[in-house]
Amino acid sequence: MTSTPGSLLLTLDAVASRMRWRRVQRLAGIVASTIFVTGSVMFALGAIVAPTGAGPWVRNAGLLVILGSIVALVLGARRGVSRLEAADEADRTGALADELKSALWFGEASAERSPFVEAHRAKAESLAAGLEPRKLVPYRILPSHRAAAALLAVMVVVGFLSPRFTPHFGDGPSDAATDAGRRGPAPLTGATPGEPPVDADAAARDPLAKTLAALDDPTRSIEEKRKAIEAAQQLAAQRALEAAASRERMKALAEGLSQREGYEEVARALKDGDARQAAEALKSRLADGGGAGSDREESGEAAAAPDPAAVDALAEALQAATQSAPDDRTASAQRNLARAVQNLEDISKSIEATEALGRSARRLDAMTTELKREANLRAARFGERNGAGQAQSGPETGESNLKGGSMFRLGAVAQERRNPGKDNNRAGDASGNAQGDPVVGDEVRRIQAKYKRETVRDRETDEGGADSGKFAASRAADSKVAYRDVDSRMRRTGEEALSAERIALRHRAQVKGFFTDNGGSAQ
Amino acid sequence: MSVANVEQSIEHFRRNITLVREQVGRVIVGNDEVIDGVMTCLLARGHVLLEGIPGVGKTKLVQTLADVLHLKFSRIQFTPDLMPGDIIGTSIVREDEGGRKFFEFQPGPIFANMVLADEVNRATPKTQSALLEAMQENSVSAGGGTHVLEQPFFVLATMNPLEMEGTYPLPEAQLDRFFFKLKMGFPGVDALHQVLDRTTQAAAPKVERTLAAGDILAMRDTAREVPIAHPVQDYAIRLTLATHPESDQAHEMAKQYVRFGASPRGTQALILGAKVHALIHGRLHVASEDIKAVAIPALRHRLLLNFEAEADRVDTDAILTRILADVPPAK
Numbered sequence: 114m115t116s117t118p119g120s121l122l123l124t125l126d127a128v129a130s131r132m133r134w135r136r137v138q139r140l141a142g143i144v145a146s147t148i149f150v151t152g153s154v155m156f157a158l159g160a161i162v163a164p165t166g167a168g169p170w171v172r173n174a175g176l177l178v179i180l181g182s183i184v185a186l187v188l189g190a191r192r193g194v195s196r197l198e199a200a201d202e203a204d205r206t207g208a209l210a211d212e213l214k215s216a217l218w219f220g221e222a223s224a225e226r227s228p229f230v231e232a233h234r235a236k237a238e239s240l241a242a243g244l245e246p247r248k249l250v251p252y253r254i255l256p257s258h259r260a261a262a263a264l265l266a267v268m269v270v271v272g273f274l275s276p277r278f279t280p281h282f283g284d285g286p287s288d289a290a291t292d293a294g295r296r297g298p299a300p301l302t303g304a305t306p307g308e309p310p311v312d313a314d315a316a317a318r319d320p321l322a323k324t325l326a327a328l329d330d331p332t333r334s335i336e337e338k339r340k341a342i343e344a345a346q347q348l349a350a351q352r353a354l355e356a357a358a359s360r361e362r363m364k365a366l367a368e369g370l371s372q373r374e375g376y377e378e379v380a381r382a383l384k385d386g387d388a389r390q391a392a393e394a395l396k397s398r399l400a401d402g403g404g405a406g407s408d409r410e411e412s413g414e415a416a417a418a419p420d421p422a423a424v425d426a427l428a429e430a431l432q433a434a435t436q437s438a439p440d441d442r443t444a445s446a447q448r449n450l451a452r453a454v455q456n457l458e459d460i461s462k463s464i465e466a467t468e469a470l471g472r473s474a475r476r477l478d479a480m481t482t483e484l485k486r487e488a489n490l491r492a493a494r495f496g497e498r499n500g501a502g503q504a505q506s507g508p509e510t511g512e513s514n515l516k517g518g519s520m521f522r523l524g525a526v527a528q529e530r531r532n533p534g535k536d537n538n539r540a541g542d543a544s545g546n547a548q549g550d551p552v553v554g555d556e557v558r559r560i561q562a563k564y565k566r567e568t569v570r571d572r573e574t575d576e577g578g579a580d581s582g583k584f585a586a587s588r589a590a591d592s593k594v595a596y597r598d599v600d601s602r603m604r605r606t607g608e609e610a611l612s613a614e615r616i617a618l619r620h621r622a623q624v625k626g627f628f629t630d631n632g633g634s635a636q
Numbered sequence: 637m638s639v640a641n642v643e644q645s646i647e648h649f650r651r652n653i654t655l656v657r658e659q660v661g662r663v664i665v666g667n668d669e670v671i672d673g674v675m676t677c678l679l680a681r682g683h684v685l686l687e688g689i690p691g692v693g694k695t696k697l698v699q700t701l702a703d704v705l706h707l708k709f710s711r712i713q714f715t716p717d718l719m720p721g722d723i724i725g726t727s728i729v730r731e732d733e734g735g736r737k738f739f740e741f742q743p744g745p746i747f748a749n750m751v752l753a754d755e756v757n758r759a760t761p762k763t764q765s766a767l768l769e770a771m772q773e774n775s776v777s778a779g780g781g782t783h784v785l786e787q788p789f790f791v792l793a794t795m796n797p798l799e800m801e802g803t804y805p806l807p808e809a810q811l812d813r814f815f816f817k818l819k820m821g822f823p824g825v826d827a828l829h830q831v832l833d834r835t836t837q838a839a840a841p842k843v844e845r846t847l848a849a850g851d852i853l854a855m856r857d858t859a860r861e862v863p864i865a866h867p868v869q870d871y872a873i874r875l876t877l878a879t880h881p882e883s884d885q886a887h888e889m890a891k892q893y894v895r896f897g898a899s900p901r902g903t904q905a906l907i908l909g910a911k912v913h914a915l916i917h918g919r920l921h922v923a924s925e926d927i928k929a930v931a932i933p934a935l936r937h938r939l940l941l942n943f944e945a946e947a948d949r950v951d952t953d954a955i956l957t958r959i960l961a962d963v964p965p966a967k
Contacts, residue, residue: 197867197967201967210919210923210924211865211924212919212921212923214865214966215863215865215921215922215923219865222866223866225863227861227863228639229861229863232643232920233920233921235639236920
């Protein structure tokens with residue numbers, strides 16, 4: 114095989130060109146994959162975050178990523194391939210043992226022209242003339258890149274042809290589902306005559322259900338439970354007022370109906386506040402025995418408190434019904450009667466629901482009282498040393514609002530079983546050398562009365578009695594105090610260990626004694 | 637030398653190598669890598685440190701090679717009582733015809749082309765240094781004068797890895813003077829069959845002399861002519877630096893197990909050995925694979941391991957194998 118001078122360089126240039134285009138192909142595949150993945154993520158995220166208004170951000174971020182990948186493709190395509198890189202690639206793929214690379218170096222970078230170098234270069238030229246660049250650098254598109262490009266093309270076509278699948282990022286007119294999500298429950302007012310106030314039922318039931326769930330949840334704090342109870346009580350009171358107002362309206366309706374012939378029984382039932390009886394009376398007026406009666410079956414569920422709008426609708430329906438003659442059996446008259454019956458039944462249900470709500474409210478009151486008692490029976494948790502004087506009383510801190518001061522952690526620690534008889538210890542064995550915090554107040558009483566089997570006496574309490582009602586002498590309180598004492602001691606130890614020495618106060622004496630004794634014995 | 641002459645010299649070189657292999661192969665079974673290594677050392681003007689348990693054919697290999705190459709051969713069995721004069725020679729008193737006495741230098745066994753220094757670690761350091769000085773200088777100083785050793789001068793030193801009692805291990809500085817360290821392993825089943833067939837019968841295999849001293853010298857000059865491109869030489873340097881724990885190109889294993897890395901002599905051995913290896917394989921240039929092929933024999937005795945390597949039972953071959961796998965070839 115003959116070689117022409119420069120065939121080595123020509124071959125290397127051809128190899129370099131193919132290497133460059135192969136790099137472009139690979140980058141294009143990567144870009145297609147990136148665009149496909151980014152587009153998919155944008156589509157999915159856009160649908161998710163559109164209600165929150167973050168859709169444009171998602172779109173812009175995705176476009177930025179796509180733009181960046183395209184820029185990377187352009188920059189990668191512009192970068193060239195050197196002859197040395199081409200020689201390295203050709204030697205590697207052709208198993209040429211650095212022949213081309215070495216010859217290129219001697220030709221371009223070395224001035225050595227020994228017989229061996231010339232022979233080496235001549236041999237490399239001859240070898241290069243017989244090489245096929247397309248075999249040395251084959252174009253190969255990875256299957257993953259091919260799949261990504263195909264999927265990307267499909268995505269683009271589908272997006273153009275079907276607006277439904279076009280990504281929506283929440284900056285156009287919102288759809289019904291989005292609006293519904295933003296709106297919240299339907300308002301209670303504006304219910305059409307004859308239609309039950311379904312939303313009012315939910316609005317009344319849900320707070321109550323949530324309150325009961327909160328009370329049963331052991332993870333909720335006392336304050337949260339108290340707030341939930343107050344909210345439910347307010348709602349119940351509101352509903353009770355509405356029910357009372359509805360009853361008054363019904364009485365007024367009764368007064369009006371009593372003058373109408375054929376409606377005396379209805380009027381009597383309304384005056385008694387028995388809407389169900391009134392509905393039964395109205396049903397009997399229907400020619401077909403109540404076939405055009407209530408559109409819905411009686412629901413076993415308790416409805417909400419009588420909505421004033423429902424009472425208005427009832428009044429309107431009754432008025433329309435009583436405008437007809439007593440023996441009028443026309444369709445319009447029947448419809449009016451049926452509407453009135455429906456309204457009466459709904460109102461009766463709402464009254465029953467209100468009564469049930471009232472019973473729940475009374476239960477809630479009882480539970481509130483119980484919770485308050487329980488909070489006050491809590492063992493006193495000792496506040497922080499530094500904040501001793503400003504310790505807030507309450508079930509969370511466990512501090513007592515005893516006049517005379519608060520007992521701090523060290524003081525209580527000092528009053529452990531080692532010193533059962535002492536009241537005002539400021540330091541004890543468990544606290545080591547640390548001095549107890551000063552106790553604030555004229556006289557201090559230990560709060561954990563039941564723990565020490567003592568009764569806490571308040572000199573001056575808000576109630577003015579010798580024994581505070583907050584510390585009930587009962588076995589239940591006993592056990593609760595003891596239980597909480599264990600928990601508080603564990604927490605105390607953990608808090609004390611947060612000092613720089615990482616040694617709990619209660620253990621400091623022992624640790625110090627260990628090192629002191631050992632040092633002494635060593636000497 | 638013209639380009640055509642180059643091609644001829646390379647063909648001649650390869651043909652001679654092939655002849656030597658064939659002849660040595662008549663006597664020595666297997667150990668092709670060891671034979672190639674010994675030939676590489678010989679042609680690169682180096683000396684070989686041969687390690688193997690007794691009875692694997694170390695002495696036989698050297699004797700056969702000396703027969704094939706038609707070189708003057710001498711064997712020195714090192715013992716603890718061997719003196720330097722026993723190696724390099726001594727001056728004796730002679731009397732001429734007139735009765736006058738004079739000193740005459742009697743050359744020792746080192747005055748040969750191929751010297752087998754058997755169990756070199758059994759001799760005292762003083763005796764070892766006499767040999768090593770001759771290896772380095774290619775001359776001997778004795779009897780008030782300097783005696784140049786005839787070229788080619790080639791020393792094959794053997795070390796018995798089993799006997800450690802009563803031995804004087806060669807210091808690292810002296811080990812560094814050996815070009816290659818080759819290991820002769822125990823032959824396999826098939827090789828043992830061949831060994832027994834050849835050595836336990838009445839007729840022993842015979843070899844023909846193929847090369848002479850002049851041929852060896854010419855081949856040595858040819859090997860030195862082989863060019864090496866800068867990127868390939870850079871690869872050899874990176875390999876050497878990878879063995880130095882304090883270097884920024886140090887390999888992780890070198891940092892962990894090596895106390896001292898290979899010296900510049902090691903890099904010289906890499907380059908020269910790669911040149912001979914390239915010629916043996918018909919190349920006019922040195923390639924990365926030539927460097928790789930000679931890296932382990934050229935560097936294994938030049939790395940000084942720390943105690944952690946001893947504790948973990950890591951040897952230099954394992955470290956060099958990892959370095960060769962991780963250091964990228966010439967680019």
